[in-house]
Amino acid sequence: MTTVSRNWVLAGAPEGEPVIDNFRMVSTELPALREGGIRVANTYISVDPGVLDRLTRDSYAPRLQPGEVIDGFSVGVVAESRNPRFEVGDRVSSANGWREGYVSSGRGVLRLHPAVFSPPLSERAAIGALGVSGLTAYFGIRRVAEARDGEAVLVSSAAGPVGSTALQVARNLGCRTVGIAGSEDKCRLVTDELGADKCINYRAEPDLAAAISRVCPGGVDVYFDNVGGETLDAALMNMNTGGRVAISGQVSEYARVQPRGIRAVGEMINRRLTMTGFVVWDFLPHFRQAMSEMREWIVSDRLVFREEIIDGFENAPEAFLGLFRGENRGRRLIRLVSDA
């Protein structure tokens, strides 16, 4: 028996804005299973803005080379198994990229625990609310910044998949929450749908530090940073003594040739701040416990997560490009099979 998977690969690195010609679809024959192997048929893949960074430069992983499969997360079903850790029918997730299916030794493939991924939760929550974005938010707030009941928590990119979850995790821990987002619409989402106490539309504020000070008169205890640059500086100017900054992303820096960085390093001393950069994979042993807690919040309507389902594997690159035109209204997931 042979099985073919279509994959999306990098045709060539974007020069400036990414375009459709940067992507190419190829068909590959999956090898027969060896002892210990599994074959997975994907049901959903994710398209993520952070992938742009992988296409254009080295960061925490080396940049993608032409011919390599585009990064993405997937959920799927084990279709064949010669590995005692997996049974046919198991739901799994992986970071194996934009593929219809794959063969693996099982390394890096996460078995989705039925107690977490059962109705009302779909398996796609593993790359949505309980996926990397959501877990990044969870661990950033809970383990890196150690936000506590009653503290003031500020979150940038508050309408994005990471920020929106970070705000809600903080709120569920009993924190006062303030978001920073880039439009009045996004700010309405942040306060009305996500339940933040306040939201700052940074495009309407000539002096962001002053705006934060106005909205957080008692100062900021925890800042969850997705953005870096000026925004991080403005947050540093408003931190309380002993404040913590969790550095999750530096989106404002990715498009710059030379990073701007931050100026207010002296505030680290004046205010006794701790700033910590992290990647969600550092917390892998704690994923299941985190997912269980987040499931409870989802089921009890204390954690909302916006997703947008687009049908058809062939539509992945267009869905990706749309992210940079601001089209998306939540995390974009591609549904590969109609009955998923």
Place this chain on the structure above:
Amino acid sequence: MTTVSRNWVLAGAPEGEPVIDNFRMVSTELPALREGGIRVANTYISVDPGVLDRLTRDSYAPRLQPGEVIDGFSVGVVAESRNPRFEVGDRVSSANGWREGYVSSGRGVLRLHPAVFSPPLSERAAIGALGVSGLTAYFGIRRVAEARDGEAVLVSSAAGPVGSTALQVARNLGCRTVGIAGSEDKCRLVTDELGADKCINYRAEPDLAAAISRVCPGGVDVYFDNVGGETLDAALMNMNTGGRVAISGQVSEYARVQPRGIRAVGEMINRRLTMTGFVVWDFLPHFRQAMSEMREWIVSDRLVFREEIIDGFENAPEAFLGLFRGENRGRRLIRLVSDA
């Protein structure tokens, strides 16, 4: 009985380089003791380069106003006491500035424990090796960065009072140590007298990040930062995963109108770094334990501290100005009484 203390006060803030006319000596009559009060006759005061920052701008403390006493540390003898915590003859230290003597409620006055400050240690060690510089180094390495046996520790301003102690504390904990200093002479001090494994003369290195990488081929686990700016950036580019940066000072920034800050914030994520700003007073409850451990190192010749004794209270401003001409060969202490 009345007692008069001469004090050095700020005449006017420096415009550019500090000059002798920025200082003025005034005589004040100390008030009679009330219940709970003590009167202290100082034996030594310190002159510290960090005071320049206090003279020119707000930092962790508001800037000094004309007429206010110049910041400095002192050790002295309790000459009169109506406070049950102090007896006449007790040795004490304080941060009460450049005064011959003072009256105090005892708040902020540290009684020097005789078990620590007994021969071969002089009381002046309380504002020298065991003073704020030394304790800053100790807590930065031990508690903030938590340097561990076998780790690689990089220290800037390695020939200065803080850096030189930080290097030796790290070495005594079993770390490999590398200093950064501004001349070949200072580098010789760092390796030959302080026992660091290597020292980088940054003035001889067009690319400091490359120099650190050459000297620390296995990367840096802990960076003790006195300097900020380009030096901090160069260190960040060389940190190992999970590395810690203790931010003790930002000397390269103090003379700038606009701080430069750092560019390499993205490395915080890539390398999972933690950066923490601190002030030694945060660790006040742990001072005595720290001093005991450091005393053992001093007595067993595992911690050397260079000091320079200048006689005469009237010479304090000149001694201070000399710091910025690079005249000093260790921490400068002013001896107020000839038999101390």
